[in-house]
Amino acid sequence: MQQKGPIRIIEWEDLDKKKFYSLGVFMTLTTRATVYPASLIRTRLQVQKGKALYSGTFDAFCKILRSEGVWGLYRGFMINTFTLISGQAYITTYELVRKYVSQYTPSNTVKSLVAGGAASLVAQTITVPIDVVSQQLMMQGQGEHLTRFKVKPKMMLAATKRKPTFGQTRDITVQIFAADGFRGFYRGYVASLLTYIPNSALWWPFYHFYAEQLSLLAPSACPHLILQALAGPMAAATASTITNPMDVVRARVQVIYALNCLDSAGQI
Template sequence: MESSGVRPQSFGQTEINWDKLDKKKFYVVGAGLFTGITVALYPVSVVKTRLQVASKDIADRNAFSVARSILRSDGVAGLYRGFGTVITGAVPARIIFLTALETTKVAAFRMVEPLKLSEPSQAAIANGIAGMMGSLCAQAVYVPIDVISQKLMVQGYSGYATYNGGLDVFRRIIKADGVRGLYRGFGLSVITYSPSSAVWWASYGSSQRLFWRLLGYGGEHKEVPSLGEILGVQAAGGVVAGATASCITTPLDTIKTRLQVQALGQENRQNAVQVVKKLLSDEGWIGLYRGLGPRFFSMSAWGTSMILAYEYLKRLCAKED
């Protein structure tokens, strides 16, 4: 889904440049599409978060048992704890991310073109730089939303406090820690999500080209791929990207989540090093991979759904020549 003037020889006809998009339509329709995807996949985030913060005595519970427990105690609504907060911040964060992603990608492709690298290598570098920059720009909006929503996701679970909605969480955080409390774990969020985004987009860009070559669209091949082939390659690239990113960044995500859900006003709150030491002491290295299954599924499903919706969005919002 590259947007630069540097187009792959084999499937350039399928790509839509950033300057060819109707930006207003792109943002409005995109907000609706990505809201729908968030609704579908949000419960996985709730389950993943609860697994990551569970106390030692219930650490052996798996994703399915956590989901069943939520449904028994709170019904379907329990799987959407904190959703209102997330969706409020997700739209501006997504707009910031996509704008930074696409504009940076153009510059990154121009930067790597003189290096004369292979197409997969160029795609990995350019997409990786763009993904990291997009994530960095979006964190200023996303981290406070993440802090509030995760406290709602785990409220009443494994000894965590209960709240009366997102505004209640916001007021308590400001009262206990000031604005700084909304950015608890910001450094780790940047360290987690920026490399995760870079790895995701780099894996997606390079694997996409490898799949095209496997389908015989390399070299001088000029035939335009079918819609089915385009969707298949994009979906496969999303799965590969999700698998790669989740395996690399889950330990950082686990640490970040534990930092963000600590009790407000609690003295001697743990820092990142103490969180790591406790996890290693209680469970060994496997403790750092709490929630890997749901995180892998979430990143793969979200990535695949997002990339298919994103490519469809770009086709839908392309300006007529």
């Protein structure tokens, strides 16, 4: 365990691996289940032309809930849960690369920068194919006319009965591979790397920086965990501000082009 001023930096060898992985999966799954409807609505809003389907976020939520039910807000969620693997791969890569880089430099900033970038590379390699399939499933229902990939009628019938099934996932996966081959599952991969590698590489150094500064400002006024909790959003805001332009490009490439929603004039 490294002590940097008032901040204790927990290294890989200090972790209880059993608790680390089990609690990590549970927390990630809970978070994804909470934010998934918002992600689905965002995808449909990004893909629609003007206000063809929905006038805004609240309108989309009400219409999906009314016409497709609660399951309509969770289309593609089952396959999306496989991104839990990428989450565990991310943090494992981060900790192992930190340990490796520490052999060459004691600088926490350098270790965080290199490890954060490497972790994001591994995570995005796993995540992008899953996202491509789940985004296609998100577009089924009211948004199915916006995408060339559609589930078979019998699968749609199962969905209306609100029975979760991997049949839709298999159907979409086969169609993507038939149309675009293996490359079809990596639409937007380069754009994702150019977005998330810098974002992750910047987040960790800024996180440690803000945590240290907050501890120096209020060394005894706040518990250690609260200061670290505050440092997380601050680091995320800083890193996202820097990488946001590329994130806009990534969203356009991964969502629009992966869903093939360009009209004949090439306009969205």
